[in-house]
Amino acid sequence: MEIFINEVSLEGQYSTETDFKEAVLIFKSIFDVLHQKIKKKTIYKENSNLFVNYDAIKGSNFQQSLNKLKDKSLKIAFKNIVFNKLNPKEWRQEQVHSPEDYFDYCPTEDCRDVSDTSLAEVAERQLQNSQITYLVINFTKSSFRVVHPDIKECCLISIIKNNNETQPIDLDSIDHQVALEHWLESKLKLSKIEYDQYSAVPPRDEQTILRDSQRFNKTTKRYDGRVVYCEIATGRYWYVDNLHSGKAAHLEVFDKTGKQHLGEADLQGTIDESKCDHDKTLNIS
Numbered sequence: 001m002e003i004f005i006n007e008v009s010l011e012g013q014y015s016t017e018t019d020f021k022e023a024v025l026i027f028k029s030i031f032d033v034l035h036q037k038i039k040k041k042t043i044y045k046e047n048s049n050l051f052v053n054y055d056a057i058k059g060s061n062f063q064q065s066l067n068k069l070k071d072k073s074l075k076i077a078f079k080n081i082v083f084n085k086l087n088p089k090e091w092r093q094e095q096v097h098s099p100e101d102y103f104d105y106c107p108t109e110d111c112r113d114v115s116d117t118s119l120a121e122v123a124e125r126q127l128q129n130s131q132i133t134y135l136v137i138n139f140t141k142s143s144f145r146v147v148h149p150d151i152k153e154c155c156l157i158s159i160i161k162n163n164n165e166t167q168p169i170d171l172d173s174i175d176h177q178v179a180l181e182h183w184l185e186s187k188l189k190l191s192k193i194e195y196d197q198y199s200a201v202p203p204r205d206e207q208t209i210l211r212d213s214q215r216f217n218k219t220t221k222r223y224d225g226r227v228v229y230c231e232i233a234t235g236r237y238w239y240v241d242n243l244h245s246g247k248a249a250h251l252e253v254f255d256k257t258g259k260q261h262l263g264e265a266d267l268q269g270t271i272d273e274s275k276c277d278h279d280k281t282l283n284i285s
Contacts, residue, residue: 001038001040001041001042001132001133001134001135001188002041002042002043002044002122002125002132002133002134002135003034003041003042003043003044003134003135003136003137004043004044004045004091004118004119004121004122004134004135004136004137005043005044005045005046005050005082005088005118005137006118006119006136006137006138006139006142006144006157006173007045007046007049007050007053007054007117007118008054008105008114008117008118008119008144009138009139009142009143009144009175010050010054010055010056010062010139010142011054011055011142011143012055012056012057012058012059012060013056013058013139013140013141013142014056014057014058014065014141015057015058016057017057017065017068017069017070019057019141020056020057020065020068020069021069021071021074022140023056023139023140023141024066024069024074024078025074026140026175026176026177027078027081027137027139027140028074028077028078028081029176029177030137030174030175030176030177030180031081033177033180033181033184034180037184037190038184038188042089043087043088043089044088044089044090044091044118044121044122045082045088045089045090045091045118046090046091046092046117046118047090047092050062051063051066056139066078091118091121095121096121096124096125096128097120097121097123097124097125098124099115099116101115101120101124101161101162102115102161102162102163103115103117103119103120103123103124103159103160103161104159104160104163105119105144105157105158105159105160106158106160106165106168107143107144107146107158111160114159118136119136119157119159119171120159122134122136122171123159123161123169123171124161126169126171127161127169133187133188134171134172135172135173135174135183136157136171136172136173136174137173137174137175138155138173138174138175139175140175140176142175144157144173144175146158148172150186151172151179151182151183151186151187152179152182152213153174153176153178153179153182154172154173154174154179154182154183155173155174155175155179156170156171156172156173157170157171157172157173158170158171159171172187178206181206194207195207195208195249195267196246197246197247197249198246198247199245199246199249200245200246201245202240202241202242202243202244202245202249203240203245203249203267205226205227205229205240207267208240208251208267208268208269209251209265209267209268209269210229210238210240210251214232215231215232215233216229216230216231216232216238217229217230217232219237221284222239223239223252223282224241224242224243225242226239226240226241226242227239228282228284234256235255235256236253236254236255236256236262237253237254237255237256237258237282237284238251238252238253238254238265239251239252240252241264249267250264250265250266250267251264251265251266251267251269252264252265252280252282253265253271254280254281254282257284258281258282258283258284259281259282260281261276261277261278261279261280261281261282262276263275263276
């Protein structure tokens with residue numbers, strides 16, 4: 001598997017240090033999951049041009065933007081990702097695409113020249129060897145937001161080589177952790193990142209059986225801040241109990257009227273009917 005950091009997705013889209021800090025945190029979370037889930041991978045980055053030629057905070061290149069972060073531990077964590085811990089390679093040392101070819105990103109009729117960038121390199125590699133799995137990592141809030149037709153939360157980057165519009169090179173891309181989890185499940189058949197039984201916060205819906213869109217539909221209803229799901233086959237209502245975390249984390253299950261509590265379910269969907277509480281109801285009107 002080859003992973004490319006898309007430096008072109010740095011477009012000066014962050015207004016403040018706070019906005020940029022959030023983006024760096026998201027970027028870090030993506031690589032935390034990749035490091036945990038994928039053992040055999042090669043990560044590629046642009047060389048120092050990443051820090052000089054591309055703005056993060058508006059009016060400041062990436063290095064200047066990084067220097068503005070007050071959170072020193074976050075800066076170190078980012079540098080560990082890019083320089084030390086995962087040892088990403090500079091793709092220019094192994095460049096495949098020819099500098100004489102032209103590569104354009106065309107999400108609409110207005111195309112953008114991405115020749116001599118990571119996007120050109122990964123596009124050429126995918127063209128030459130489709131047996132390898134490729135993934136592009138974007139920074140958040142960029143213009144690379146064309147919805148992927150097949151993978152939830154992900155985006156598709158279509159690259160046109162030498163004006164050959166009949167054969168676009170489609171690249172999978174993500175810019176947040178949930179998208180990565182969907183991509184891993186779809187492409188590599190890896191389950192989404194597991195819930196930590198020692199966590200101090202309740203699980204996300206995606207960390208439970210509720211992520212199964214073939215079994216559950218989201219409703220517009222919420223209980224204690226959590227989305228209520230309807231089980232398609234039974235009409236039963238499910239939601240994550242927002243008051244319990246770690247080993248005590250569970251889902252609440254009600255019948256299709258919401259008047260009868262059926263019990264508590266574990267995160268895999270097994271209902272413990274001995275935990276039913278006749279005093280609990282769910283307003284579904």
